[in-house]
Amino acid sequence: MKAPRQNHPLKDYNTFGLNVTANQFYQVDTIEELSEAIKNIKSEKMQHLILGGGSNILFTSNYNGAIIHPSIDGVETIDDNEKYILLRVGAGVEWDSLVEQTVSMGLCGLENLSLIPGKVGAAPIQNIGAYGVEAKDSIEKVDGIFIDTLEHFSLNNAECKFGYRNSVFKNKLKGKVVVTHVTFRLSKECNLVTHYGNLEVEIDKLGSKTLQNVRQAVINIRNAKLPDPKEFGNAGSFFKNPVVDIALVEALQEKYTHVPFYPVNDNLVKLPAGWLIEKSGWKGKRVGNVGVHKDQALVIVNFGNATGQEIVELAHQVRQSIMEMFNVSLEMEVNVV
Numbered sequence: 001m002k003a004p005r006q007n008h009p010l011k012d013y014n015t016f017g018l019n020v021t022a023n024q025f026y027q028v029d030t031i032e033e034l035s036e037a038i039k040n041i042k043s044e045k046m047q048h049l050i051l052g053g054g055s056n057i058l059f060t061s062n063y064n065g066a067i068i069h070p071s072i073d074g075v076e077t078i079d080d081n082e083k084y085i086l087l088r089v090g091a092g093v094e095w096d097s098l099v100e101q102t103v104s105m106g107l108c109g110l111e112n113l114s115l116i117p118g119k120v121g122a123a124p125i126q127n128i129g130a131y132g133v134e135a136k137d138s139i140e141k142v143d144g145i146f147i148d149t150l151e152h153f154s155l156n157n158a159e160c161k162f163g164y165r166n167s168v169f170k171n172k173l174k175g176k177v178v179v180t181h182v183t184f185r186l187s188k189e190c191n192l193v194t195h196y197g198n199l200e201v202e203i204d205k206l207g208s209k210t211l212q213n214v215r216q217a218v219i220n221i222r223n224a225k226l227p228d229p230k231e232f233g234n235a236g237s238f239f240k241n242p243v244v245d246i247a248l249v250e251a252l253q254e255k256y257t258h259v260p261f262y263p264v265n266d267n268l269v270k271l272p273a274g275w276l277i278e279k280s281g282w283k284g285k286r287v288g289n290v291g292v293h294k295d296q297a298l299v300i301v302n303f304g305n306a307t308g309q310e311i312v313e314l315a316h317q318v319r320q321s322i323m324e325m326f327n328v329s330l331e332m333e334v335n336v337v
């Protein structure tokens with residue numbers, strides 16, 4: 001079996017750019033290598049962590065254990081008919097290269113999720129989403145192995161229990177499985193979703209409403225408004241948009257007449273966390289090596305040599321302000337390790 005790398009630097013494996021190491025680092029290219037790595041880790045009784053592209057992880061210290069980095073490759077067509085194609089994709093495939101490939105094949109479903117960093121294996125974990133579309137809308141099934149028994153599993157869409165930035169993999173199966181493949185059902189008959197934010201406006205600038213132009217418009221908007229992790233380390237949205245009781249919004253409206261919100265059901269609404277953070281005065285504020293991005297209140301950035309602890313402390317201060325001002329509890333979207 002492939003020996004793990006020892007005391008492995010993780011700076012290039014987390015988009016916050018944190019200078020941390022892991023005792024052991026297993027890069028696994030096949031299911032067999034993955035099983036061998038798990039056996040090894042268990043025999044050494046080490047704690048372990050599955051790491052994709054590290055774009056949704058915050059390391060607060062060196063990782064005292066073994067990292068498994070699934071690099072399983074491949075995009076395989078397993079069904080192709082008049083209406084749709086089923087593509088089985090390895091967990092190690094770069095998410096945006098999959099989106100680029102499917103759009104160039106004229107297949108619809110992933111275009112709004114263009115330019116999201118990370119690997120395919122992580123997409124179902126938090127059910128990635130952007131511009132009115134979520135990964136769950138195109139996921140047919142998720143395959144992987146149970147860490148405890150090394151048995152294979154295959155969960156269909158309903159069994160994945162997808163929700164807003166949520167799935168069974170963040171709940172009942174948290175830390176218990178490694179995703180090895182994700183199968184996507186991509187449509188040949190496009191029903192383009194363009195109502196979200198200023199997507200229509202950006203598409204108009206490019207010309208007609210085509211699949212390729214939706215992808216390009218999303219790329220243009222994201223490039224204009226999101227900080228590039230290569231310049232300022234970050235993990236995208238640090239917090240989830242909180243879902244609260246409508247009664248709370250009615251109470252807030254007495255003080256803030258223009259509170260934006262989106263109905264979830266008759267009793268619950270979603271509040272934009274970015275608006276809450278901006279109102280609390282944190283947008284653009286810097287504390288030492290870390291800060292809240294000047295254009296994107298949801299994004300916490302590493303200005304250089306920050307530690308994970310500094311980022312966590314800033315996040316706690318932001319959460320505290322939001323609780324004091326709005327009586328709203330902000331939940332982190334980023335996985336703190």
Ligand SMILES: Cc1cc2nc3c(=O)[nH]c(=O)nc-3n(C[C@H](O)[C@H](O)[C@H](O)COP(=O)(O)OP(=O)(O)OC[C@H]3O[C@@H](n4cnc5c(N)ncnc54)[C@H](O)[C@@H]3O)c2cc1C
Nearest residue numbers: 050052053054055056117118119121122128129179235236
């Ligand atoms: C600039 C920027 C913009 C972003 N924009 C968006 C956005 O628009 N929408 C959105 O939803 N997210 C966004 N994100 C967050 C991030 O890109 C996604 O969550 C992405 O899916 C994470 O992929 P990853 O491979 O980097 O996962 P990692 O960060 O490596 O891991 C994330 C979690 O998944 C687990 N995991 C990873 N791979 C596997 C596997 N194969 N099996 C089991 N568990 C696994 C990890 O243990 C961890 O808990 C953004 C991040 C950045 C930096």
